Amino acid sequence: MRGRIISRDVYGGAIFVLIGLVILVQGRGFGIGTLAQVGSGLFPVVLGVVLMGLGALIALGGIVSSDSESESVPPMQWKGFAAIISGVVAFIAIGNLFGLAPAAFSCVFISALGDRTATVKSAAILATVMTLFALCFFSYFLNVQFPVLQLPTSWGSS
């Protein structure tokens, strides 16, 4: 476990150094200006430097010792991740093409399948209930502007 905890901080620090670098390089392109007449780029450049510094310190801390983190890392749940992410993607894609009702159903159905104990039947029941609730609450009660059901032909024109 020890080796893994050390590498966690090194990765985290490295990500921040990288973000800082991108901000720094792009920020310079916005025009730094002078201190009396600050341009759009000064604050990004300063933040880029700060992020790089903090990232380097975090990474260094990870190399030197493993003291900073005592949390245990739970195992990765790839099935759950895939279900949740595709649930949202399905909401966007199907919502764009067919409207709210099918989008809501597929979002809940797909994401519910990610749970270890879920079955197709339990996910379908939950999805039906939640879709009906969402239609009543958001479309009817709150009047959210989202076509409940539409044909894909209107895609692009709406």
Next chain:
Amino acid sequence: MISAALVDLWHGFEVALQPSNLMWCFIGVLFGNLVGVLPGMGALAAISLLLPLTFAMKPVAAILMLAGIYYGSQYGGAICSILLNLPCHPPHAVTCLDGYPMTQQGRGGAALGITMLSSFIGASFGITEMIFFAPILVEFAFKFGAADICSLMLLGLLSGSTLAKGSPLKGVAMTALGLVLALVGTDVNTGQHRFTYGIDHLYEGIEIVALALGVFGIAEFLKSVNNLAPINTKYTAVSLRDMKPTRSELRRAIPAAFRGTLIGSLCAMIPGTGPTIASFVAYAAEKKISKTPERFGTGAVEGVACPEAATHSSVQGDFIPTMSLGIPGDAVMALLLGALIIQGIQPGPQLVREHPDIFWGLIASFWVGNILLIFLNVPLIGLWVKLLTVPYRYLYPSALLFICIGVYSSHNDLFAVGETLVIGVAGFVLIRLGFHPAPMLLGFVLGSQFEENLRRALVLSQGDLTTFVERPISATFLAIASTLIGAKLFFHFRNRSTKATPLSGLAKIVQHV
């Protein structure tokens, strides 16, 4: 001064007791309580979920409802930690220490009753403090120039970021990342597009709703799916009658609650210490002055009353800088300010004068809301207990749907949903690497104002950086900020050499939450 405050407060009650405002406050505390009870959900998720709904509401109603969600979820979280030993919200970690043993001994209901009573005592004191302290702070804040505001924000950001659990260095890094995210969009001074990469949806910047629901919604689900420990519902049979504490329990709990209140309000005044630290300090102090310290950890009522009162008085104290200076103390406050900004109201010292309805209405609604909560919690305790057992496999898909529709409804735009997903996945990666997302929101909300004031200060001083240390107010803030960093470093290195201090042991518990 005092009589003026009382007149204003009277006006505040008139605002808070208007039927429509009262209704929103009620909806807020009800929903907050409900979500706070649900396993794996907390105040941040609850507020983020309802944030899109507030866009169409009047500012006063919106802020009353959001504040209601906040303290409602605190009550809900207390139920969760006492009956299930699951602290959903960090300050409640201490409440578990004695609350859960009380549950195991069949006194869980009494622990809940004591919690409600102590929270109310703590909150009431905090509110009173706010009534008299905030206007003084506002008068003082009108003297601030751009450089002073800038230093104050730096202090606020630093103390907010070191507050979060985990390593302070990572907290500061996340705050800086929040500042970077606030850069995205059109620069108000020059009209230049920054970090938009040609995507016109980003010209107006990243949506605060997308950011909040990404990191407190989607990222949390990714973290918890199939990883949530099974819930032990053995002790959750609590009825209304069980909630009445015995006379001897009350005799021990009430003085403890008052001591906790004092500790909490002191902690609220020191930058860098918030509700979580207040609750730990209160618990440690109560144990120290107790004649029977060995009872602590085995179900001592004082161990429940004191930290709960400290938490709530400190939470109310946090509203003081948020509402009077526009500097949020933590992510929850940042979300509240974000909601105000969306409504077109600029937070800051002018808020009290320009929008007395919001300021005094909010203060009055704290009391109204807390009383509503007691009325809600006493008869509904059976329902809350049932909610504790809702399985996560029903919860997260439903909440995910609400997130999608909520984010969509803020601009009737599916792009924002995609934005939320990207932020959520990125946030999850950072959570896995041990970074906590709350400070990021603080940086995000203050980001544009921080840059704006920095630029203005430099223009006024004609590019002279010494303005930040030459102006006495600014210099004071910077001095406090450096003291804060120094203290953090000192404790960091001291804890490393002597591992077995009692506070570091408590800090370990926080990290596990």
